[in-house]
Amino acid sequence: MLLKHLLLIIFIVGCWAFNAVAIKMGVTELPPLFMTLLRFMVVAILVVPFTRIQRKHLPVLCYLAFTFGFMHFSLLFLGMTYTDAGTAAIIVQLGTPMAMLLAATLLKERLSLLQSGGIVISLAGMFILTGSPTLASGRGVVILLTSALGWALTTVKVKSVTDLDPVTMAGWMSLIAIPLVGLTSFLFESNQLPALKHISWKGVFAVLYSAVICSIIAYSLWYALLKKYPANQIIPFSLLSPVFAVVMGAIFMGDSLNFWKVSGALTIVGGALIAIQAGKKTHDSLQPSTARQ
Structure with a gap:
């Protein structure tokens, strides 16, 4: 992998990590589904x-x-x-091993024994995380795991889309999602307009950051890289995002850094590093020598 692409991935992962902080800021002022609706509206209007x-x-x-x-x-x-x-960012990163397994199954991308070991280690990190006092709601776990599955399904599907620009994809996907998210917010939430009327700069920042930086910029760059490299070589890097998110949450939101959270995050990183290195070796071994010059 080229150095500039590696640095680009680190930038993307950092953007995703801070997005967790931004979302947490936003949902303290706006109903969560309504905030999602505003996010999609901003993306659609700009794209x-x-x-x-x-x-x-x-x-x-x-x-x-x-x-x-x-x-x-x-x-x-x-x-x-x-x-x-x-904690939420760590749980959602289960989408990474989900996506690697889906890529191996649906896209026939080779998944080595060492990569599989890295996935197992990352999953072990999730079990360690369940001991954290910040993870007290079973409903929240189910919701976040379903979110992770949605990310995995999207990542694998985008790999096969070759004739649609990532920015165009993000904009039109947001437009089409507006009725579904809007209806869900209307049915299950309340006080959307009063919340919007009294929103502070934190809520505005959260919506704009999630829409512009995270969606239009970070995800567009991510899916562009997915078209250049095998999914199982790129996807493991996203496992670094929860570690950044834990640190950023502690710095900007005052989140606790208890033993279970830190241990779970570090275990996930260990699994990610194993999977990354294994994916690199597998990819290199399958390429002719001229492809790496």
């Missing part, structure tokens, strides 16, 4: 008027609107109301 799609793209965009728009983002915002930013 859709300047991009075009073909009718053949509608099925995959509708699929992504559900898996990425509703399953991942809506449930991430909702799950954030049950725990702190760092």
Whole structure:
């Protein structure tokens, strides 16, 4: 992997990590599904008027609107109301081993024994995390795990989409997701307009950061890199995001750094490093020598 691409991945992971902090700031002022709706509206307004799609793209965009728009983002915002930013970010990273397994199954990407070991270690980190007092709600765990599955399904699907620009994809996916998320917010939430009327700069910042930095910039760069490298070589890097999120949550939100949270995060990083190194070796062994020059 080129150094500039490696640095780009670290930047993306950092953006995702702080997004957990931003979301936590936002859901303290806005109903979570309503905040998700505002996020998608911002993305759609900034992207859709300047991009075009073909009718053949509608099925995959509708699929992504559900898996990425509703399953991942809506449930991430909702799950954030049950725990702190760092813990939520760690749970959602189960999407990484989920995506690696889906890539191996559906895309026939080779998953080595060492990579499998890294996945197992990362899963062990999740079990360690369950001992944290910040993870007291079973409902929150289920919501965040479903969000993780939505991320995994989206990541694997995007790998097969070769004729749609990532920014265009994000904008139109957001537009299509608006009715579903809006209806869900209308049915299950209340006081959306009063909350919007009394929103502070923190709520505004949270919506704009999640929409512009996280969605338009970070995710567009992420899916562009997925088109350059095998999914199982890129995906493990995302496991570093919860560690950054734990640190950022402690710095910006005053979140606790208890033994279970820190141990779980470090175990996940250990598994990520093993999987990353194994993925690199597997990829290199399958390429002709000229491909690495």
